[in-house]
Amino acid sequence: MAQSVVVQVGQCGNQVGCRFWDLALREHAAVNKKGIYDEALSSFFRNVDTRSGGDGPDIYKGKICSLKARVRQSIKALLIDMEEGVVNEILQGPLRDVFDSKQLITDVSGSGNNWAVGHKLYGYQYRENIVEKLRKAAEHCDCLQCFFIIHSMGGGTGSGLGTFVLNLLEDEFPEVYRFVTSVYPSGEDDVITSPYNTVLAMKELNEHADCVLPIENESLFDIVNKIHQMINSGKLGSTVKQNSLVTSSAGSAKTVQEKPFDAMNNIVANLLLNLTSSARFEGSLNMDLNEISMNLVPFPRLHYLVSSLTPLYTLADVNVPSRRLDQMFSDAFSREHQLIQADPKHSLYLACALLVRGNVQVSDLRRNIERLKPSLHFVSWNQEGWKTGLCSVPPVGHSHSLLSLANNTCVKPTFIELKDRFMKLYKKKAHLHHYLHIDGMEQSCFSEAILSLSDLIEEYNELDATKALAVLEQQD
Known part of the structure; x- marks a missing residue:
């Protein structure tokens, strides 16, 4: 099975990454009831012998449990931040046992919201250390297919050091695909230098990434508000699950705060869950990650893919009656479900991928593509530019979900x-x-x-x- 390594850089990158690992463990625990290390787990996890240190942790119902075999699952990841606060928080949290302490790089002073400090100063200072740990992570993969970089664009470490790592990956692993999840600041961002940091980082993304999934904070905030409204409207007859990111422990909906980063990070984590589902689970029409770049990026620099998730209530962890599949496909192309402020339906498509999870048939996919095609504008030379994937394992607690990735001029x-x-x-x-x-x-x-x-x-x-x-x- 193809395997991947995740590189989390900066505060945002590490918070999103931590949320991804938590949700991924829950998914694997729901499928793998015995908690035994299997092929699906090997895509992002590795076994670590802990016999010298007592029982190691295992997954079960999303929690850490002990294993008699004295092995534990450790993630294939590298955590980097020039402020140690977030990484220390992760190491003190419930997932502390799945992170390899040898795969962490931290400093104490931060990058001061300055791309140059992250890229030019810390990049060269930590270059050898980063290369060594990247090689260590790669050695644990039998068939390394891609690196995922998770970072933000507006600050200093995520933008500067994150793109420095991207350059290193191209130098050290030129044949391995580089997927970048980049969180873009909003126009009202409180970091005044964020336009500098973002544009400087964009140049590196243009030149060194294979695929970039741009995500805007403003869109995430709008989606969180939309979820909140759906929960309170009662239109769907929904009941809110306990411990949802957008609900209180008492089960009633929280008032969405000014910067609900936890819920926003949850959306990005769900994007990554859907993106990697075919690599982690079986399906009748599984899609390799390298197929995304091969089919959706006809020109090297035009590798920015607009993502949308549906149904939205899946992200809110809300129980609702099943909705018609056709509506799910329609929503994927609506403005309200995009993770950037864009309207792909009224722009030009170069290509589009649909990654479906759950009890959905190939015939459902084809029928909805034929239904939607007349309303979508594709370039003349790629009128049939669709790529589809079907993973049989749905998100935990839900029947199906859909991730759309569109190479579309709406990013302009x-x-x-x-x-x-x-x-x-x-x-x-x-x-x-x-x-x-x-x-x-x-x-x-x-x-x-x-x-x-x-x-x-x-x-x-x-x-x-x-x-x-x-x-x-x-x-x-």
Whole structure:
């Protein structure tokens, strides 16, 4: 079975990663009742002999239990943060036993919301240490297929050191796919230098990633609010499960706070669960991760995939009656379900992947694709640009779910807005001195980064110019 290594960088990356591991363990425990290490677990976990240190932990009902065989499951991951607070919190939490303490890299001072500190300073300072731990993680994989990087774009460590690690992966493992989950800041982000950090990081993503899943904080916040409204509306006749991320322990819905990061991180973790489900479980139409890049990325730089999740109530951990499958497929293409502020239905598709979990038939997939095709605009040279995957194991407690990954020009407005925010600061040379005093950081780094982003936007412009032709051809 193909295996993967996860690299969590920065506060956001480690919080999302921790939530992913928690949910993944719950899923495997629901399928693997005996808690025995099996092929499905091997995709992201490895056995560790703990006979010298007593019984190790095992999975059962999402909890850590002891195993008589004196082995435990350890994740194939590298945790990096230049502020040790979040990693220390993880190591003191319920998942502490599944993290290998030798696969952690932390510092104490942080990157000060400065891409240059993360990339140029800490990157070169920790380079050898990072390479060594990446190699160690890779050695535990019999068939290493891809690296997942989870990070945010607006701060210093996630954007700077996260993209430094991406470059290292290309140098050290050029044949292994690099999937990047990047959380983009909103326009009202409280980090004033986030436009600099994001644009500088974008240049690295353009050049060194195979696939990028951009996710906007603003979209996550909107989805959390939507879930909250669904729970309170009573329209679905829903009853809220205990211990849901968007509910209190008493079972009543929480008031959504100003920055509900836990619930927002839960959405990103669910994206990763669906994305990796075919690698972890059996299915009638399983999709390898390398197939996503092969089928959805026709041009190297246009590797930004817009993701959507449906049904939304699955993310809220809410019990609701079964909804029609057709509605689930329709929702996947609606604006409200996208993880960035975008409307793919009214933009141009280069390709689209549908990853379905649960009791869904291939015929259901094909029927819904045929139903939706007339309302979607595909490039003229890839009218049948669909990739589908079916995993038989549904999310815990639910019958089915759908992840849509669209290579679509609807990402362009996000990049244009980012460019505008960058230029407002850069024209005034505001805050540049914080970056330029770092060794190896020059003003040309900024001009090259904004040029890279402008070129990317222009490539999307050229595709959008062909949309009218695509519409005419679809009508013929």
